[in-house]
Structure formats: structure tokens, C-alpha cells
Amino acid sequence: MSDRPMQVSLLIKDAAADFLNKESNRTSLITVTDAIVSKDFGNAIVFFTVFPDDQQEQALHFARRKRADFKSYLKSHLKLRRIPFVDFKIDDGEKHRQRIDEVLRGV
Template identity: 30%
Template structure:
């Protein structure tokens, strides 16, 4: 998929990924209530107007609650992101969060394999 993206899209996506990880660890810690949120990927539209942010949540059973909080706090998170990327982008992209449950899937397979032994 990355071969279809421009070099600038890839750079902006990586920057948003780093910035959102920093926001989650510092500014958003209060409303994440102890859950660990990791930004696993970011996809940016060609016009940089929209960013899909994929996150992994630990512990896994808090995923639904954390995703609800991220949607509710979207404006605050976007504002924080805007303060960080205002030198690179003319406008701050609209952001939407998606759950990346691949780590949970891997953990479930691992547990099933352990039970087989």
C-alpha cells in the first residue's frame, strides 16, 4: 500500500504517528484512565485533509471504552495535533480513530496454542 503513497504523504503520516503517540503519553493520559494506547499506523489522504489513525489498546478488554473516549475527545486531540504540525501543513487534517486489534488476535492465538500443550 505504501508504494501508492507519495513521499510527502508517507512523511506526514509518520509525523502524525509520532505526534499522536506523544499526545497519548502526555496530554491524553488523564482521560485514557491507565490504558496504554499505541499508534500502529496512520493513513493520510492525498490532499492531507483527512487522517485515519489506527491504535492498539492494552489491556484489550478496555478497547471499546477507550475508542469511545477517543471519539468524544477528538476535537481536543486534533487541536493538540494542530499545535504540533502547523509548520508542516496549511490545515490540520480531520482525524478518525480505528482499532487495530491485530495484537489482541496474536495474543488469542498464543493462548490457544499454550492450551493445546
């Protein structure tokens, strides 16, 4: 990835963390783990984890419901020519890493 998409990804990741922290109802802990922006800056995916695990679907539904508000938040907080369409996804990689750690500790 070249420097500019990486920079924009980091900006969106930080903005998503701030936005979700301010907008969430605090029944679960939402941690933004990554953001990926397409080369043309038209699309972005924000990955996050949720604790406790049984709140994942509710958190994902909440984040996707707030997409328009998040786009407005990005417009007001970032100086980008083009604000990408943002989708939110659960970061399963973190869950898999934790499972591997548990298995390795048990061996």
C-alpha cells in the same frame, strides 16, 4: 504511497502517541501503531492497540471524544497547511498477529 503523505502520516502518528499519552487517565496502555493520511490530506485515520483488551471500547470512545483537542494539538505542534480530520480506530491487525503466533507456538 508517495513521500509526502508518508511523512505526514508519521508526523501524525508520533503526535497522536504523545497526545494520547498526555491526555489518557492511565487505566490502560494505549499504543499508536499506524496513521494513514488521504492523498488530499483531508482525512487521517490513527490506529492504536489497547492493553488490557477489555478497555478497548472505553479507549476508543475517549480518543474520539478528544478529536477536537487533538486537532488543536496538531495545529500547535505541526507546521501543516491543512490539518486533516482525524478518526481513531482499534488496530485489529495486531490482535490477529498475536493469535497467529499463539496458534503457531501450539503446533
